[in-house]
Amino acid sequence: MCGIVGYIGDNEKKEFLLNGLKELEYRGYDSAGIAVLKDGHISSYRALGKLENLVHKTASFSSDGFGLGMGHTRWATHGKPTEVNAHPHRGEFSYVIHNGIIENYKEIKENLQADGITFLSQTDSEVIVHKFEKFIREGLNAQEAFKSTINMLQGAYAILLITKDEPETIFFAKNAVPLILGQNANGEKFMSSSDSPLIGYATEVVYLEDGEYGWIKKDEISLFIDESPIIPIFQTLGRDKIYAQKDGFRFFMEKEIYEQSTVVSETLMGRVNDENIELDELKEIDFSNIDSIKICACGTSYHSGLAATYLFERLSKIRCSIEIASEFRYKKPLLDKRTLFIVISQSGETADTLEALKMAKKAGMQTLAICNVDNSSIVRLSNATLLTRAGIEKGVASTKAFATQMVTLWLLALYLGQHRKTINNETMQNEIKALLHTPSVLHVNDNTHEKIRRLSKRYLHGHGFFFIGRDIFFPLALEGALKLKEISYLHAEGYPSGEMKHGPIALADSELFTVALMPQNMLYDKTKSNVEELSARDATILVISPKEFDLADDFIKTSNQSHPMNEFFEMMIITQIFALEIAVRLGNDVDMPRNLAKSVTVE
Ligand code: AGP
Numbered sequence: 001m002c003g004i005v006g007y008i009g010d011n012e013k014k015e016f017l018l019n020g021l022k023e024l025e026y027r028g029y030d031s032a033g034i035a036v037l038k039d040g041h042i043s044s045y046r047a048l049g050k051l052e053n054l055v056h057k058t059a060s061f062s063s064d065g066f067g068l069g070m071g072h073t074r075w076a077t078h079g080k081p082t083e084v085n086a087h088p089h090r091g092e093f094s095y096v097i098h099n100g101i102i103e104n105y106k107e108i109k110e111n112l113q114a115d116g117i118t119f120l121s122q123t124d125s126e127v128i129v130h131k132f133e134k135f136i137r138e139g140l141n142a143q144e145a146f147k148s149t150i151n152m153l154q155g156a157y158a159i160l161l162i163t164k165d166e167p168e169t170i171f172f173a174k175n176a177v178p179l180i181l182g183q184n185a186n187g188e189k190f191m192s193s194s195d196s197p198l199i200g201y202a203t204e205v206v207y208l209e210d211g212e213y214g215w216i217k218k219d220e221i222s223l224f225i226d227e228s229p230i231i232p233i234f235q236t237l238g239r240d241k242i243y244a245q246k247d248g249f250r251f252f253m254e255k256e257i258y259e260q261s262t263v264v265s266e267t268l269m270g271r272v273n274d275e276n277i278e279l280d281e282l283k284e285i286d287f288s289n290i291d292s293i294k295i296c297a298c299g300t301s302y303h304s305g306l307a308a309t310y311l312f313e314r315l316s317k318i319r320c321s322i323e324i325a326s327e328f329r330y331k332k333p334l335l336d337k338r339t340l341f342i343v344i345s346q347s348g349e350t351a352d353t354l355e356a357l358k359m360a361k362k363a364g365m366q367t368l369a370i371c372n373v374d375n376s377s378i379v380r381l382s383n384a385t386l387l388t389r390a391g392i393e394k395g396v397a398s399t400k401a402f403a404t405q406m407v408t409l410w411l412l413a414l415y416l417g418q419h420r421k422t423i424n425n426e427t428m429q430n431e432i433k434a435l436l437h438t439p440s441v442l443h444v445n446d447n448t449h450e451k452i453r454r455l456s457k458r459y460l461h462g463h464g465f466f467f468i469g470r471d472i473f474f475p476l477a478l479e480g481a482l483k484l485k486e487i488s489y490l491h492a493e494g495y496p497s498g499e500m501k502h503g504p505i506a507l508a509d510s511e512l513f514t515v516a517l518m519p520q521n522m523l524y525d526k527t528k529s530n531v532e533e534l535s536a537r538d539a540t541i542l543v544i545s546p547k548e549f550d551l552a553d554d555f556i557k558t559s560n561q562s563h564p565m566n567e568f569f570e571m572m573i574i575t576q577i578f579a580l581e582i583a584v585r586l587g588n589d590v591d592m593p594r595n596l597a598k599s600v601t602v603e
Pocket of ligand 1: 298299300301344345346347348349350353396397398399486597598599600
C-alpha cells in the first residue's frame, strides 16, 4: 500500500510533497522519493528507509514559484527495498510514480528491452515511463501516449506521470487502488492516495473511479473513462486527519478488516492466471530435494500455518507439520535437509520465529519466509520469500495479514501440487476459480456487520467462549478465539469440534458461549452432531453457517459457497467483526489492546 501525492501551483512544492508523504507514513513504506518539474527542469530525489532520510537529502532543494511535483512512499512488492527501486522512476525526459501491481509488466518489459531500453530497477512500475516515452518517440503526443500506455496495463494502479514534453501537466490514472484529485480557491491542484495529505490544502476533492485517467493543469482537469470525456464531480473535503487516515472507520483494525478484499487482490496479482500458479520468487528453492515441509510461527501466523498443513497434504501430497516457534527452539528437534522449512511472520521480526529460522539454516535446510515486510530480519535470512503484500497493519490484532498469509499459502500449496503433478486439471481449475473468487468473498456485507453488532450485546459476560471447527476450520476457530481474547479480554478457546466430548463439554451450560463454524463443504454433519451434543446440555450457541440450524441460540447465515476456502474467508470476516464489536461494547482500545505489542521482538 504505497502512498502518492501530487501538486500543481505557485507555492513551495517540496514542503507540500514531504508533508503529504508524512501524512501517508501510516500506510507503511520502506523508501520514498519526490520529483519536481519547474522551468523545464526535473529535480528528483529518492531515499531508502524513513522519510527523514529524504528530508535530509532535499534540505538544500527549494521549489518556489509555478511548477508541478509528485511524491511517493514505497511498500515493496516487486524488487527489494533499495534506492534504485524507490519511486519516482525515470525515462529520458519523464518520471512516474505508481501504487499497485502491474500484472503484465514482464511482457511489457521484455518488449521494451528488445527495443534496447535499459531498465534501472527491478520494479514493475518502471515499465510505465518507458512505454510512455516509446509512444512519444513513435510520434504520439503526450496525451495520446499516456492513454495508449494506460490501455496496455493490467492490474492495480494509481499513477502520476510528469514529462518535459508537457511541463505544465501531470498525467494520472486510477484502477483498483485509491487516487484523489483536489483543488482550492487559489487555483492549486492536488493529487493524493487518501484525504489526509490534502487536509489544510484542498477544499474540494473528487475520488476517482476505476478506469478513470486524464491530465491536470493549473487551470483545467481533463478526465476520461473508456476514452470518453467525463466531468469531475467535486465534493467538500473533511477536516479530520486521524479520521482520514482511518478512511472514516472507527479503528485501524476495522479499516483493515474492510481492506482485506483489496489487499488479497494484490496478493494474487501476477501469481495466478486461468491455467496455473506462477511464483517466480521461488526459483532459489530446489524442490526436487524436498520430501516434506515443516512450518514454524507464532500467534496468528501459527494459525495460518496450521490451516496450510491441511492444504499441503491434501493438494501437494507432501507431508507437512507445524511447530510453535517458542516450543521448537528448545525441544532439540530432529531436522532433515530434505524438509523445506517455512516461517510465517507478519512483521518478520518475531524473536522466536527468527531463532527457529536460524536453527533450520544451521541444519542446512532450505528456508522460505511468508512475510509482510520486505527487508525484515526473517526475509533477509531466508533462502526465498513470498511477500503477502498486505500493506502496513496498524491494528495489533492481526486481520489482513492473516488473510493474505492464507492466500499466499494456498497459492504455494497449489504451486507445489503443480510442480509435483499431484493436482489434476479439473481440481486445479476449481482451486483457481475459488482463489480468484476470494476477493469478492472478503467484501464485508453491511447487513451482516450490523447483525453482529446487534447480537454482540449478548456476549459480554459468561465464563468463556469455545470456538469450534473441523479441518481448516479448527485453525480458524483458534484464530477467532485469539481475536476475541486479544481485544475483548474475555476468555476464549479454539477447539476441534470432535474434541468437545473428550473433556471440554463438562463446561457446557447456559453461560458457556460456543461459536460453531459449520461450513457446508467440510464435514458439516460431523460438526452438526458435535453442536447438538452441546445444545443438549444447554450451552449457548452461536452458529455461523450457510445452512439454517434450529438449535442455535444465535445464527449468522453465510452465503452458499462451493469451496471450503471461500467459506473459510467468509467466516473469518465474521469472527473478526464479532471480536471487534464485543471489544467496542466493552470500551476497550481496539487498535492497541493492553499488554500487547505489534511485534514480539523479545523472547
Ligand atoms: C496476532 O493478532 C497477534 N498480534 C500475535 O499473535 C502475532 O500474530 C504474533 O505475535 C506473530 O507475529 P508475526 O506474525 O509478526 O511473527
